[in-house]
Amino acid sequence: xxxxxxxxxxxxxxxxxxxxxxxxxxxxxxxxxxxxxxxxxxxxxxxxxxxxxxxxxxxxxxxxxxxxxxxxxxxxxxxxxxxxxxxxxxxxxxxxxxxxxxx
Numbered sequence: 001x002x003x004x005x006x007x008x009x010x011x012x013x014x015x016x017x018x019x020x021x022x023x024x025x026x027x028x029x030x031x032x033x034x035x036x037x038x039x040x041x042x043x044x045x046x047x048x049x050x051x052x053x054x055x056x057x058x059x060x061x062x063x064x065x066x067x068x069x070x071x072x073x074x075x076x077x078x079x080x081x082x083x084x085x086x087x088x089x090x091x092x093x094x095x096x097x098x099x100x101x102x103x
Contacts, residue, residue, distance in 0.1 A: 004102050005065035010095040012060035017094050021056040030089045038079040045071040
């Protein structure tokens with residue numbers, strides 16, 4: 001399974017983000033790509049592989065490289081490229097990201 005490595009910036013709680021850190025557990029949420037027309041119709045389920053990263057990410061923090069996998073890998077990877085921006089969704093936007101590497 002191919003992985004995307006991304007820079008993730010979580011919004012602080014005061015700016016609409018999560019109240020708690022993303023723990024060192026595999027964390028799933030939808031990802032939305034706004035600037036890729038073929039992927040802009042809906043969100044795509046992903047898993048942030050936090051055990052591989054080895055640390056939690058607190059609201060207000062930026063971390064990289066966060067390894068990620070997509071459930072609809074073929075559909076996403078056909079269109080996603082290095083430099084693509086996305087946002088993380090958990091009932092609201094909780095953070096933003098940028099693809100740094102695909103392998």
